Amino acid sequence: xxxxxxxxxxxxxxxxxxxxxxxxxxxxxxxxxxxxxxxxxxxxxxxxxxxxxxxxxxxxxxxxxxxxxxxxxxxxxxxxxxxxxxxxxxxxxxxxxxxxxxxxxxxxxxxxxxxxxxxxxxxxxxxxxxxxxxxxxxxxxxxxxxxxxxxxxxxxxx
Amino acid sequence: xxxxxxxxxxxxxxxxxxxxxxxxxxxxxxxxxxxxxxxxxxxxxxxxxxxxxxxxxxxxxxxxxxxxxxxxxxxxxxxxxxxxxxxxxxxxxxxxxxxxxxxxxxxxxxxxxxxxxxxxxxxxxxxxxxxxxxxxxxxxxxxxxxxxxxxxxxxxxxxxxxxxxxxxxxxxxxxxxxxxxxxx
Numbered sequence: 001x002x003x004x005x006x007x008x009x010x011x012x013x014x015x016x017x018x019x020x021x022x023x024x025x026x027x028x029x030x031x032x033x034x035x036x037x038x039x040x041x042x043x044x045x046x047x048x049x050x051x052x053x054x055x056x057x058x059x060x061x062x063x064x065x066x067x068x069x070x071x072x073x074x075x076x077x078x079x080x081x082x083x084x085x086x087x088x089x090x091x092x093x094x095x096x097x098x099x100x101x102x103x104x105x106x107x108x109x110x111x112x113x114x115x116x117x118x119x120x121x122x123x124x125x126x127x128x129x130x131x132x133x134x135x136x137x138x139x140x141x142x143x144x145x146x147x148x149x150x151x152x153x154x155x156x157x158x
Numbered sequence: 159x160x161x162x163x164x165x166x167x168x169x170x171x172x173x174x175x176x177x178x179x180x181x182x183x184x185x186x187x188x189x190x191x192x193x194x195x196x197x198x199x200x201x202x203x204x205x206x207x208x209x210x211x212x213x214x215x216x217x218x219x220x221x222x223x224x225x226x227x228x229x230x231x232x233x234x235x236x237x238x239x240x241x242x243x244x245x246x247x248x249x250x251x252x253x254x255x256x257x258x259x260x261x262x263x264x265x266x267x268x269x270x271x272x273x274x275x276x277x278x279x280x281x282x283x284x285x286x287x288x289x290x291x292x293x294x295x296x297x298x299x300x301x302x303x304x305x306x307x308x309x310x311x312x313x314x315x316x317x318x319x320x321x322x323x324x325x326x327x328x329x330x331x332x333x334x335x336x337x338x339x340x341x342x
Binding site (some may be wrong): 026029030033034038040042045051054073079080082084130133141145149151152154155156 | 184186187188189190191192193194195197198199200201202203204205206207224238239240265299300301339
């Protein structure tokens with residue numbers, strides 16, 4: 001205890017420093033390549049797969065952005081000089097064959113990870129569905145050949 | 159936020175030792191971060207296909223036997239090969255696929271078949287029964303010519319005057335012509 005002379009006011013400096021907010025992070029795993037094989041029919045072909053989308057924020061909310069390997073990120077496959085358009089959909093739950101359309105280079109939000117683990121490696125083994133669609137119109141007019149392309153998906157926290 | 163992260167870490171850390179994951183062979187998995195990027199390869203193979211549509215029956219009615227009779231019609235052949243190429247194999251229903259028309263026990267009469275890869279033509283390349291033609295190229299942009307051009311090729315069927323003169327008057331002769339189109 002320090003004795004203070006009478007008549008001198010004591011002053012206390014108060015300094016408050018807010019702790020930095022925890023970074024909101026996401027992780028996308030369990031992606032698999034999509035092989036449609038040889039399509040002799042021109043009927044619309046759909047391939048869906050379960051993936052793991054994880055978000056650390058309290059709500060588990062995240063967004064998805066899809067970009068293809070076509071010009072300007074277009075969702076197209078290429079075979080020599082020929083191209084074929086495809087569509088991508090995303091569902092916030094596994095085992096879905098339809099979902100929300102993901103236009104090329106457009107961030108689409110409103111999904112939730114369903115409280116999965118970071119790698120979906122316990123109890124719940126996936127948290128979302130990725131759906132790739134080749135429409136009948138695209139197949140009917142497609143030049144014969146072997147098409148391939150790369151689809152890049154970017155998860156973002158919300 | 160913090161509580162959720164801690165809980166997940168605890169469970170993950172205790173489980174990862176015996177569960178693990180099985181990553182896809184070629185797909186790229188995302189890492190933990192403010193954003194996470196993954197990628198996949200998409201492949202599909204489209205076989206060569208062709209389609210012939212827009213064919214109409216041919217009727218020669220009350221023809222003048224002193225001159226050759228010809229019927230030309232435009233139709234649509236679509237091919238999805240890189241060159242839009244195709245061949246045509248024509249077969250009649252006569253003996254051994256001969257191009258003939260018949261009427262009961264009367265002697266059949268012969269007709270000829272020509273093909274032109276352009277629409278609106280009255281002459282073309284002669285087709286031999288059962289033999290694939292040389293390669294033609296289509297201008298059709300969609301199957302069945304659903305979008306312009308509405309037709310892409312011509313089928314020409316002719317009966318020579320010499321054959322017409324052998325026909326019995328007021329008698330109907332019939333036959334079937336089958337056209338097989340193949341990608342080329």
